[in-house]
Amino acid sequence: MKYSFEEIVHFDQQSNEWQWQLPTYFNICEACVDQHAATDKSSQAALIVEDEALGTSQVTYSQLGQKTSQFANLLQSLSLSKDNRILIRLPNSLEYPIAFFGTIKYSAIAVPTSTLLSASEVSYLANDSQASVLVTHKTMWPELENDLKDSSVQIVLLTGEGELPQSKRFKLIDFNEALNLQPTGFTGPKTELNDPAYLVYTSGTTGYPKGVLHAQRALLGRLPASRYWFDFQGGVSERIMHSGKFNWTYVLGSALMDPLLHGHTVIAYEGHNDAHTWPKLIQKHECSIFIGVPTIYRQIIQKTDYSGSDLPSLKHCMSAGEHLSDEMQTLWEERFNAPIYEAIGMSEISYYISQHKQAKVVPGAAGFIQPGHKVELLNDQLEPVANGEEGMICIRADDPGLFVSYWNLPEETVKAVHDGWFFTGDYAKRDDQNYVWFLGRKDDIINTFGFRVSPHEVERVIKAHPEVADCVALGEDVGKDKTLIVVCVIPEPDNNITEEQILDYGLQKLAKYKAPKKVYLVRDYPRTKNGKVLRKKLLQNLEQYLIKSHQ
Known part of the structure; x- marks a missing residue:
């Protein structure tokens, strides 16, 4: 196979940096499709589509x-x-x-x-x-x-x-x-x-x-993810299924371009679905890798009786789009004997920080910067911050995976890419073992009584409560220079958890300044068409999401 990680990305001992050896000419279709059509993979299924109405079809x-x-x-x-x-x-x-x-x-x-x-x-x-x-x-x-x-x-x-x-x-x-x-x-x-x-x-x-x-070049820029998220190994043929639609950047890359570049088989689904849909399809098509979002994993755990013995082909799973709770990672691995590896990415560069098979998954940590990507956490003076300090995640502007520009928005492009860096707008900390701890967008970080609190840290803790299905942490302004940490909690079905129980749990598990001061019990959250929570809209329209008995 052409365009392997080892062929394109090398570690240079002299400079102590990863170096890219990129071809002059490159075409995504040639790399994902045509190169395999001229090999012994030519008769292998590239894509299998399960359509609820039309049945099963495939293309080699x-x-x-x-x-x-x-x-x-x-x-x-x-x-x-x-x-x-x-x-x-x-x-x-x-x-x-x-x-x-x-x-x-x-x-x-x-x-x-x-x-x-x-x-x-x-x-x-x-x-x-x-x-x-x-x-x-x-x-x-x-x-x-x-x-x-x-x-x-x-x-x-x-x-x-x-x-x-x-x-x-x-x-x-x-x-x-x-x-x-x-x-x-x-x-x-x-x-x-x-x-x-x-x-x-x-x-x-x-x-x-x-x-x-x-x-x-964007496809070549994704090669570090193929090794340090997918764990693609030469000579091993994988069968990969994603729960999403091809139009979403997450799916377009991880469930179409990436697998096909390496000559694997993709399984896609079209139709109505519930929690049972995905285990059934994994079982039918002997999928080795399943990719989804936290909501899908939670539904399968809560609403089905499937276990690892039912899905023996499944080696590991992958998740992105929003944070996966520590509890869900643990429950899933215990039940299916297949870990879930999480990643952070964005439309401008895809996934560049991830958990992976070669390193221990640390609860709460987003994982490591993938080898090959030059990423720093920078302060307002564009200086690298020390370990343990908060900085904006910035990616070198010459990264092959980085976008070209915002379409017809030159001023937006200049704001985002200058001084040799792409400013993601996301903030994080890095510990002494080089694990990255994601804090969120600058606008999402909660400023409360002089403290800066990551909503993701609060959510991670509250989600671990056995009677909490999901949680979103927000900053609610209740007066001049007075912002409280509040959590909007979706309770597990058929339980009677109270706001007071959640507040007590937060005080037990978090520093006092990080603990939520108010709880809203809600039915659901406003979301984008791809399922991401719209935090600002949730706070603005809270009344319509509250569980009636708690209004």
């Missing part, structure tokens, strides 16, 4: 190579320029990687979007990215058509069964029929490391989503 590396070439040829036949943006709004399906990788093979820019977005939100992304092509499912098109009539979109490629709709405004094309008319070989100009590849959208500071543009 050889077939995916041919299909992505057909897609690239289709874009060429439409006379699209190489830097055109191709908006992808599809469910988890075989067509998703065909469109995503095929776009990149052609040297256009793939723009993944969520099927959960409203039509007006899709219209905003289309206009902001100036996408000329939309790839979506026939069942989704009717709700989008009207909102997109004034957008930049000219051509719509429609997947799925059924007749092709008619439109005077758009050029509508049947995805599969058009693909089948194209040759299965494609030879385009070589792409260089810094050529754009894909554009993802994340929450912006203005209230509108912000485009994050990544280059071809």
Whole structure:
């Protein structure tokens, strides 16, 4: 296999630093698909899709190579320029990687979007990215058509069964029929490391989503995670399943690009799901690695009777998106004999701090900076802080995994990347053993009576209470220069835990200044479409989330 960690990343004894040896030319589709289509992996399944309505389908590396070439040829036949943006709004399906990788093979820019977005939100992304092509499912098109009539979109490629709709405004094309008319070989100009590849959208500071543009090199920048989070080893074939959708950056990387780069098999699911869905699929497909978010792990523990003997293929699991409680890590490993390794990342660089198999997992610690990434905790003067001191996590601006720019937002890019560093906005401490202890966003850290308290530290402790299902810690202003630590707690089902019991527990387990002073018992939290808790919105709209008997 080309592009292994050992081939690209080396430790230089003389400089005592990790060095990258990057190729001049690189293409994500060639690395993830085409290189395997020319090996003994050609007949191996690259992707298996379990669709609740359509059943099971799969595509081999050889077939995916041919299909992505057909897609690239289709874009060429439409006379699209190489830097055109191709908006992808599809469910988890075989067509998703065909469109995503095929776009990149052609040297256009793939723009993944969520099927959960409203039509007006899709219209905003289309206009902001100036996408000329939309790839979506026939069942989704009717709700989008009207909102997109004034957008930049000219051509719509429609997947799925059924007749092709008619439109005077758009050029509508049947995805599969058009693909089948194209040759299965494609030879385009070589792409260089810094050529754009894909554009993802994340929450912006203005209230509108912000485009994050990544280059071809982004995939190589993820190699440290393949060794120090996934624990991919040469010659061992893995079967990997993620509980999320391909449009989410977390899933796009960890459940599509990363596994395929190393020639593994990905299992994806589309349909309604509950706690039993994931163990059933792990069992059916003999998955060796499962990737999810803390909510999924908690539901499986609470609502199913599955254990390690039911899932003998499972070697380890991975989690990101929000903090996984120490209690859940312990319960999961005891029951399934498969540890969960947590990681920290963001849309701009993916995952660069993680727990991993080669090092002991310390409760509460986020893990280590992955070898290969140059990361420092810096103070306001851009000086490294001492161990035990709080600093902003900053990443060297020449990191191969770092994004190119914020789309059409040059001032935002300059604010985030300067003086040789990318400022993540996240704060952390590092101990004498080099474990990183995540504190959170600057805005999330609670300033209470002269103390700075990480909400994650409070949450970690309160979540360990056996009758607490989940917890979010916030700072509530109750007067001028007077901020109290409050916790919004989702109780475990069918228990009668009280606010007083939680307050007492906090005083027993935390320093007095860190202990919560008020408790709200809630049904749920406001979340993004990817499940992340919206902390500010929770505090602003607390009344609507309170359990009625506690209002």
